[in-house]
Amino acid sequence: MSRLPVAKTYKLFIGGAFPRSESGRVYDVTSPSGEFIANASKASRKDARDAVVAARAAVAKWSSATAYNRGQVMYRIAEMLEGRSAQFVDEIQKSTGASAKDATTEVNAAIDLLVWYAGWTDKYAQVVGGANPVAGPFFNLSVPEPSGVAFVIAPQGNATLIGLVAAIAPALVTGNTVVALSDESSPCAAMSFAEVIATSDVPGGVVNILTGSPAEIAPWMASHQDVNTVDLGGADAELALACERDAAETLKRVIRPGQFSSTTGSVDRIGAFVETKTVWHTKSLA
Amino acid sequence: MSFLEYAPAPESTSILKLQKSYGLFINGEWVDGGDKSYTTISPSTEKPIAEIAHASAKDVDRAVSAARAAYDTVWSRMSGADRGKYLFRIARLIQERARELAVAETLDNGKPIRETRDVDIPLVAAWFFHYAGWADKLEWAGLGPNPKALGVAGQIIPWNFPLLMLAWKVAPALAAGNTVVLKPAETTPLTALLFADICQQAGLPDGVVNIIPGRGEVAGQALVEHPGVNKIAFTGSTAVGRSIARTIAGTEKKLTLELGGKGANIVFEDAAVDEAVEGIVRGIFFNQGHVCCAGSRLLVQENVHDEIVEKLTRRLGTLRLGDPLDKNTDIGAINSKEQLDRITALANTGESEGAERWTLDCEIPTNGFWFRPTVFTNVATSNTIAREEIFGPVLSVLTFRTAEEAITKANNTPYGLSAGIWTQNASRMLRVADELRAGVIWANTFNQFDPTSPFGGYKESGYGREGGRHGLTAYLSNGDAR
Structure with missing residues (x-):
């Protein structure tokens, strides 16, 4: 006799908790053949703003954690993902119609990408920063610091898991916190990834994941006064243009569509979420 | 006479050989400007210094075309070592003409000669000297083994440190292999025009540096909007910075902004x-x-x-x-x-x-x-x-x-x-x-x-850095490195 499975309710991930959308809205997630998979929460403007509040509150703790600690936590995310890879393969297959082989390749690549970025946390500052040989009796040092709160849009309609990981991880390396909007059409893997985050010692609010419509949510984030960086990698050209214009009002750092690969790691992508701080100090024997 | 009173010790302006009027410097030549010309005055006396041609949108187009042609045919094909040698020449010419430049800057800007002589102009020379040495070492800039210049850089600078801001913009751009179109501020075009003369003395190939004084809302706007420009670098107000960021949205243009502050x-x-x-x-x-x-x-x-x-x-x-x-x-x-x-x-x-x-x-x-x-x-x-x-x-x-x-x-x-x-x-x-x-x-x-020291802001003070390796990377792309 076959067992009746227990279906999962997919909710949002804000401040370390899994609330439903405050709007009460959901949307159908279907397979490519139109078969119902699940109801996903359709995040509202209010949910997105709540996520920014949670992300801002988490900046102090995450950015002041030691680089070694951030590296261990990010490696922990990879460990947890590895342990649940079968679930992700299944979700990717169901929602995108990918073959088991392709879905496995994607999950493995996402795990390896997290390991790669985890290793950068305590090396990046040394590689891009350092002492500047100024012409005077000064100690002068440049260091990279996180810009603050990042809003990232995962690729839409492809790379559902790895695209999300590739958008979130580079921001985390230097201590940014993230509000991520998943692939709208296949949000299940994204919300399961939120469960991975929630069990990886990532402090609440450091990563927040929303499901819903980029066209509805992204403009609010692009104009939000408390967001420092927007990654428009998953936005279409029309939405990206509108968001880049909105982002200009508060001079946000903007990542344009196509600027980075949606499936591989990039040192420059870490740099897109970073400010360089230069400190001068006088030297003397007095 | 109390200890605070000093006999006047004015620096002589006889070292300046200024013309009555200046054109635009495009493709190595002095040409007329299409916008209404402007008399630059000395803010300490309100006396006129010279008549300055102002660029129209058409002039901007001409300057960008010249910069593109120089990039395609000369500058992008030249070895880094040779680009560096031109920059070293420029650095030396600035040192040699330091007094003249200091006097011109003080006259046009109103800042004390003590500052132009001891701060502005020495830093201008140092900036060119520093970046000259980068030109043949770009593979060490941290952008992978094969960094590429961006192409034509449009640069818009303010009136507070006129020649120094020019140096911050032009030196890294040229070292990285870009050609430039630079618009000085309306009230302080003089030293940028003298810099054009220095480029000629250095034998810099035509079109590599183009200097186009003009109004922000005419020449500046046209430069920002020009589809042939690959990179915009701006120093000035946060309000204008916002407008530039909005204008280039949806394009491939790269942008660095040095804006306001309240330190x-x-x-x-x-x-x-x-x-x-x-x-x-x-x-x-x-x-x-x-x-x-x-x-x-x-x-x-x-x-x-x-x-x-x-x-x-x-x-x-x-x-x-x-x-x-x-x-x-x-x-x-x-x-x-x-x-x-x-x-x-x-x-x-x-x-x-x-x-x-x-x-x-x-x-x-x-x-x-x-x-x-x-x-x-x-x-x-x-x-x-x-x-x-x-x-x-x-x-x-x-x-x-x-x-x-x-x-x-x-x-x-x-x-x-x-x-x-x-x-x-x-x-x-x-x-x-x-x-x-x-x-x-x-x-x-x-x-x-x-x-050597990166400079630039967080938040609404802008983005990107000028100075050192960081400033160089603002004018490079990494090719395909990850």
Whole structure:
């Protein structure tokens, strides 16, 4: 006799908790053949703003954690993902119609990408920063610091898991916190990834994941006064243009569509979420 | 004669061989401008210096085409070593013509000759010398083994450090292999035009550097909008920076912005008081306060407030305001009538909002644009003069009790360009430096600049860095490196 499975309710991930959308809205997630998979929460403007509040509150703790600690936590995310890879393969297959082989390749690549970025946390500052040989009796040092709160849009309609990981991880390396909007059409893997985050010692609010419509949510984030960086990698050209214009009002750092690969790691992508701080100090024997 | 009185010691302007009028410098030639020409005046006397052609949108197009052709046919094909040699030549020519450039800058800008001679022009030469050496070492810039120039850079610079801002823009752009179209500020085009002459003396290939004075809303706008420009670099107001960011949205253009600031200069009770006072003066009265990274908000620990303010105002009493060409002058002229009006209005707002105003008791010349060094005490964080960039010799003094309060107040601004810390406690200095959200932090010093030291802001002070390896990467792409 076959067992009746227990279906999962997919909710949002804000401040370390899994609330439903405050709007009460959901949307159908279907397979490519139109078969119902699940109801996903359709995040509202209010949910997105709540996520920014949670992300801002988490900046102090995450950015002041030691680089070694951030590296261990990010490696922990990879460990947890590895342990649940079968679930992700299944979700990717169901929602995108990918073959088991392709879905496995994607999950493995996402795990390896997290390991790669985890290793950068305590090396990046040394590689891009350092002492500047100024012409005077000064100690002068440049260091990279996180810009603050990042809003990232995962690729839409492809790379559902790895695209999300590739958008979130580079921001985390230097201590940014993230509000991520998943692939709208296949949000299940994204919300399961939120469960991975929630069990990886990532402090609440450091990563927040929303499901819903980029066209509805992204403009609010692009104009939000408390967001420092927007990654428009998953936005279409029309939405990206509108968001880049909105982002200009508060001079946000903007990542344009196509600027980075949606499936591989990039040192420059870490740099897109970073400010360089230069400190001068006088030297003397007095 | 009291110890404060000095015999006049004016620098001679005879070293200048200025023309009555200047055209645009496009493709190695001087050409007429299509927009209405403009008479640049000396802000200390209001006397005309020269008639300056202004570029129209059509001229901008011509300059961009020249820069593109120079990029395609000459500059992108030249070895890095040879590009570097041109930059070394330029650095040397600037050193050789330093006095002439200092006089021209002081005449056109109104800043004291002491500053142009000892700060601006030496730094200009240092900037070119530094980046000259980068030109054949780009694979070490951190962008992988095969970094590529971006192409044509459109550069728009302000009037507060005219030639120095040109150097910050042009030197890294050329070293990285780009060609440039540069628009100097409307009120200070003179040294950029002399720089065009230096390019000719250096034998720089035609079209590699194009200088097009003009109005922001005409030439500047056309340059930002031009589809043939690959990179925009702008230093100026946050309002214009926003508009540029909006304009280039949806294009492939790269952008770096150095915008406004409202820098906090934090003085702790254990600071070396005399040095701190010198640093406060340097922070806000250097260059008449026309400095985006000025320490315009003084945050003083409450228990030393009275002592610091007393010593500060006494020190300000020894500053000499007057003829910028006089070698004894500390405070020169405000750059323009427009800026003087803005400073005056903001200072009046400070008074009407309840802050206590102290003004240096000194004579000011009859002609020209002048503003007496001004200090406001009893300033609240909500006051206009504690929030808005004044860009003039006006200091707002606030107090704090704990380091945490100082950090909170310092960071309570949409800007994030500079900050200062004065304390003898190194641990506290490093911790406070960590917490400040600003791109340049000066500890027990202020307003230091060096070509090897990255400069630029957080938040609404802009993005990107100028100076050093960081500044070089703003003009490169990484090819396909990951």
